[in-house]
Amino acid sequence: MDKRVILNRMRRNPFFVVGSIAAVVVIVLLVFGPMLIDFDPEANSLTERFLPPEGFSKGLDGHILGTDQLGRDVLIRLLIGGRYSLMIAFIVVVLQVVVGTILGILAGYFGGIVDSIIMRACEVFLAIPNLILAIAIMAILGTSLVNLIAVLTFSGWVNCCKVTRNNVRVIKNQEFVKASRVLGAGGYHIMFRQIFPNVTTHIIILASQRIGMTIIIEAALSFLQLGIQPPTPSWGNMISAGRMYMTTQPWLVFAPGIALMIAALAFNFLGDGIRDVLDPKRTAV
Amino acid sequence: MLKYIGKRLLQTLLVLFIVSIFAFALIHMAGGNPALLLLPDGASDEAIKAMEHELGLDQPLYIQYIQYMIGVFQGDLGMSTAYKIPVADIIAERLPYSIKLTMGTVLVGCSLCIPLGIIAGSNRGKPVDFFAMFFALLGNSMSAVWLAVLNVFVFSVWLGWLPSMGAESFSNIILPALTLGYPMAAEITRVGRSGMIDTLSEDYITATYAKGISRRVVNWKYAFKNALIPIITLVGMSIGSYLAGAVVVETVFAWPGIGQLTNQAVGNRDYQLVQSLLLVSAALFTLINLVVDIINSLVDPRVSLE
Amino acid sequence: MDEKILEIEDLVVEYKTERATVHALNGVDLSLSKGESLGLVGESGAGKTTTALSILNLLPEASAVIKSGDIRYHGKSVFRMNDKELQSMRGGKISMIFQNPLTALNPVFTVGEQIAVVLRVHQGMSRKAASERAKELLEMVGIAGYRIKDYPHQFSGGMRQRVGIAAGLACNPEVLIADEPTTALDVTIQAQILELMKELQTKYDTSLLMITHNLGIISELCQKVAVMYAGRIIEYGTVREVFKHPMHPYTAGLLNALPKLEGPRERLVAIPGRVADPQDLPDGCRFHPRCEGCQARCKEEIPPMVRVNDDHYVACFGAKEGI
Numbered sequence: 001m002d003k004r005v006i007l008n009r010m011r012r013n014p015f016f017v018v019g020s021i022a023a024v025v026v027i028v029l030l031v032f033g034p035m036l037i038d039f040d041p042e043a044n045s046l047t048e049r050f051l052p053p054e055g056f057s058k059g060l061d062g063h064i065l066g067t068d069q070l071g072r073d074v075l076i077r078l079l080i081g082g083r084y085s086l087m088i089a090f091i092v093v094v095l096q097v098v099v100g101t102i103l104g105i106l107a108g109y110f111g112g113i114v115d116s117i118i119m120r121a122c123e124v125f126l127a128i129p130n131l132i133l134a135i136a137i138m139a140i141l142g143t144s145l146v147n148l149i150a151v152l153t154f155s156g157w158v159n160c161c162k163v164t165r166n167n168v169r170v171i172k173n174q175e176f177v178k179a180s181r182v183l184g185a186g187g188y189h190i191m192f193r194q195i196f197p198n199v200t201t202h203i204i205i206l207a208s209q210r211i212g213m214t215i216i217i218e219a220a221l222s223f224l225q226l227g228i229q230p231p232t233p234s235w236g237n238m239i240s241a242g243r244m245y246m247t248t249q250p251w252l253v254f255a256p257g258i259a260l261m262i263a264a265l266a267f268n269f270l271g272d273g274i275r276d277v278l279d280p281k282r283t284a285v
Numbered sequence: 286m287l288k289y290i291g292k293r294l295l296q297t298l299l300v301l302f303i304v305s306i307f308a309f310a311l312i313h314m315a316g317g318n319p320a321l322l323l324l325p326d327g328a329s330d331e332a333i334k335a336m337e338h339e340l341g342l343d344q345p346l347y348i349q350y351i352q353y354m355i356g357v358f359q360g361d362l363g364m365s366t367a368y369k370i371p372v373a374d375i376i377a378e379r380l381p382y383s384i385k386l387t388m389g390t391v392l393v394g395c396s397l398c399i400p401l402g403i404i405a406g407s408n409r410g411k412p413v414d415f416f417a418m419f420f421a422l423l424g425n426s427m428s429a430v431w432l433a434v435l436n437v438f439v440f441s442v443w444l445g446w447l448p449s450m451g452a453e454s455f456s457n458i459i460l461p462a463l464t465l466g467y468p469m470a471a472e473i474t475r476v477g478r479s480g481m482i483d484t485l486s487e488d489y490i491t492a493t494y495a496k497g498i499s500r501r502v503v504n505w506k507y508a509f510k511n512a513l514i515p516i517i518t519l520v521g522m523s524i525g526s527y528l529a530g531a532v533v534v535e536t537v538f539a540w541p542g543i544g545q546l547t548n549q550a551v552g553n554r555d556y557q558l559v560q561s562l563l564l565v566s567a568a569l570f571t572l573i574n575l576v577v578d579i580i581n582s583l584v585d586p587r588v589s590l591e
Numbered sequence: 592m593d594e595k596i597l598e599i600e601d602l603v604v605e606y607k608t609e610r611a612t613v614h615a616l617n618g619v620d621l622s623l624s625k626g627e628s629l630g631l632v633g634e635s636g637a638g639k640t641t642t643a644l645s646i647l648n649l650l651p652e653a654s655a656v657i658k659s660g661d662i663r664y665h666g667k668s669v670f671r672m673n674d675k676e677l678q679s680m681r682g683g684k685i686s687m688i689f690q691n692p693l694t695a696l697n698p699v700f701t702v703g704e705q706i707a708v709v710l711r712v713h714q715g716m717s718r719k720a721a722s723e724r725a726k727e728l729l730e731m732v733g734i735a736g737y738r739i740k741d742y743p744h745q746f747s748g749g750m751r752q753r754v755g756i757a758a759g760l761a762c763n764p765e766v767l768i769a770d771e772p773t774t775a776l777d778v779t780i781q782a783q784i785l786e787l788m789k790e791l792q793t794k795y796d797t798s799l800l801m802i803t804h805n806l807g808i809i810s811e812l813c814q815k816v817a818v819m820y821a822g823r824i825i826e827y828g829t830v831r832e833v834f835k836h837p838m839h840p841y842t843a844g845l846l847n848a849l850p851k852l853e854g855p856r857e858r859l860v861a862i863p864g865r866v867a868d869p870q871d872l873p874d875g876c877r878f879h880p881r882c883e884g885c886q887a888r889c890k891e892e893i894p895p896m897v898r899v900n901d902d903h904y905v906a907c908f909g910a911k912e913g914i
Contacts, residue, residue, distance in 0.1 A: 123300045127300050127301070127304055127571045132544075135551055136308075139554075140314060141314075212425070216428040216430075219430050220533050223430045224533065239430050240430075257431035264427075268426045269422060488694040492697075494649055495647055495686065496681065497683055498678070499674065500674075511698075511699055586742040
């Protein structure tokens with residue numbers, strides 16, 4: 001698509017503007033924030049349990065968001081937990097896209113038996129709700145960061161695969177693909193040099209929308225003690241732990257809860273914005 | 286029509302067959318000896334051998350699988366190692382709660398948001414559309430974890446209006462249904478809106494206007510039926526996944542449905558139960574999808590041809 | 592001259608897109624009298640469909656802007672009608688047949704419903720009466736009546752266009768606008784549909800605005816013809832007169848581009864150059880870059896419509912007046 005049109009749409013799409021700014025702010029905070037705060041996210045300090053949020057009254061040296069049941073600074077845990085969430089989400093989405101796209105292109109391009117096998121596999125994965133599948137696998141494989149990433153990838157590649165496959169089936173029959181076949185291009189060349197560039201728009205849209213979703217699923221798993229394990233912080237396990245103290249120390253759930261919501265909102269806004277901006281069907285103003 | 290349903294049923298069975306192998310393999314990767322778990326501590330070697338024999342654990346794996354499947358077709362889903370009662374009984378006890386919660390959720394999700402999506406889609410770019418989109422994005426971004434806790438905080442702790450856990454009375458269902466219903470409502474709004482936008486740009490809508498039909502009737506009768514098709518699919522998929530287990534919400538609100546059971550089974554390392562739950566979830570989910578496709582073929586006459 | 596039902600006066604319509612402004616109509620003047628059948632001919636992009644949609648005030652709100660001009664139905668501006676007046680005009684007094692029968696019928700409603708709704712809305716018929724009448728209408732256009740309960744996808748393209756015609760004629764409209772009703776159809780089906788339209792038009796004394804790029808259809812079906820180029824009418828008159836003595840080089844070019852069945856075979860003469868780009872129209876006469884007889888003033892001034900004789904008007908500086 002025309003670069004000018006894309007830039008124009010970007011500027012005029014409030015969701016894209018708000019989402020991209022918010023996403024950048026979230027990323028910058030999570031990446032650089034922990035460098036400014038001088039607390040250990042995992043070291044207990046029983047004398048400092050349940051300190052209420054001090055805000056910026058002591059500058060960056062105080063417990064800005066208070067401390068938790070083990071006397072750990074909430075803010076540093078929030079930031080480190082967010083780093084994990086974000087890192088996991090990015091890695092998972094990239095893996096989902098790579099796996100989904102390759103399988104989707106193979107299925108769409110070859111059709112026949114290859115297509116049948118890959119599509120049946122998709123149906124099997126679709127038949128078990130994402131979270132249930134993730135829970136069962138995590139419970140059996142055991143909880144580790146690698147397993148968590150594998151499970152999240154495993155339960156989310158189908159979407160990308162199906163979309164890519166359907167696109168490829170359409171593109172495969174277009175003239176330019178036929179032409180390059182007539183010119184003697186091989187399967188690999190046609191699939192990845194001719195067809196792939198034509199499905200990237202859909203893949204970008206899909207990937208941008210999955211980041212927020214993955215953050216949310218990871219939080220759910222961690223909440224259920226099947227994701228990131230304490231004492232390593234994550235938003236999910238912070239909410240889970242803080243839940244006990246909701247009536248007396250509400251900041252323990254509110255801080256990670258709001259952080260989770262803002263991060264998911266930022267990436268969902270961005271995802272939606274990107275879809276609107278790149279949507280090839282859209283023509284009106 | 287019958288042929289279509291038959292074909293779909295066969296496909297569903299094939300998928301469930303693969304799921305059953307997958308679940309079986311997964312559980313056997315976990316290791317552990319169910320015989321030990323079913324017996325009291327310090328049971329004799331003979332007793333263990335006898336139990337293993339009774340459970341068929343001394344057989345090769347494929348025989349164990351075949352026996353398991355034979356059992357499944359007879360309604361025997363194995364013994365829960367944690368509860369020491371048949372898995373089928375446990376699931377039968379929990380399923381009604383999941384059904385109740387699902388119904389509540391669908392009610393919350395559909396009542397408000399089908400109209401909202403339609404209104405937003407037919408007023409593209411206007412304030413109401415913007416509001417609906419914001420509402421939808423917010424709903425998509427509210428993880429069940431946070432929304433559940435927030436609802437408990439607001440309605441139970443702060444206002445004290447509603448109970449935060451249990452399943453005894455009607456008031457118990459409100460919070461979990463709201464928590465599950467909001468993201469669903471958000472998704473319905475989104476799908477309804479984009480369905481409406483796509484439909485309204487079709488030639489046949491211009492043609493309907495050209496017949497002198499008012500905007501209200503075009504939106505709510507003619508375009509509505511077209512926009513309803515993706516909504517039905519979405520609602521069906523949601524029903525399937527809530528029936529199969531709204532794990533987080535049921536855990537937070539101590540709602541004794543399939544989701545909570547799954548979480549408990551995993552916590553108890555009750556692998557027989559986990560295995561059967563995977564199969565039952567998949568069966569529920571795919572069957573609901575089949576029903577949805579049949580309903581869709583009634584709304585959309587083009588479907589039955591495929 | 593007979594009573595004018597429909598008058599289009601100096602209509603200018605633009606579409607705003609992300610990239611540019613599309614000048615779809617640049618001052619269209621046209622009128623239609625009672626019982627008359629008028630052909631509107633031009634290449635794609637000349638503004639034919641925009642003209643048709645403007646008459647029913649159905650231009651897409653989001654992108655189309657009516658810059659100036661007016662359309663009057665029995666003297667009343669369609670742009671100033673309220674919703675009620677518009678609705679009673681659309682489908683009741685002026686109805687339209689769309690170009691692509693495959694997309695112009697709603698796939699999730701029966702064809703019976705899509706015909707009957709017109710009768711219920713405009714003639715206040717009961718559900719049952721409307722459905723009975725819809726059956727008769729289907730039979731009138733040559734489709735078995737029992738098929739009213741079928742859905743559009745169960746019909747072929749030609750059959751669907753018949754359904755469109757049945758719905759269009761359901762209320763005996765004063766004016767029928769047919770927007771390239773046969774373009775999407777096979778040639779044999781085209782002939783049947785045209786035959787049907789001709790028959791029904793004479794039977795009900797409906798005025799017809801036939802939009803097409805096919806000159807054969809015009810000579811077959813119409814008394815008057817208006818040739819459109821780049822959003823303006825450039826030649827207008829009776830079919831006989833205009834086709835026999837085309838005054839505008841564009842019209843002449845169109846006629847020359849037609850293969851002739853009689854006489855010695857000649858090479859077809861294509862009009863040189865490209866259709867004017869409505870995003871970037873040339874100054875002066877829109878046709879001058881492609882015109883062989885182009886003069887200096889053609890590049891600067893837009894030629895006005897001048898009378899050749901009572902049956903013939905043309906907008907070209909090269910044409911001599913009053914032959």
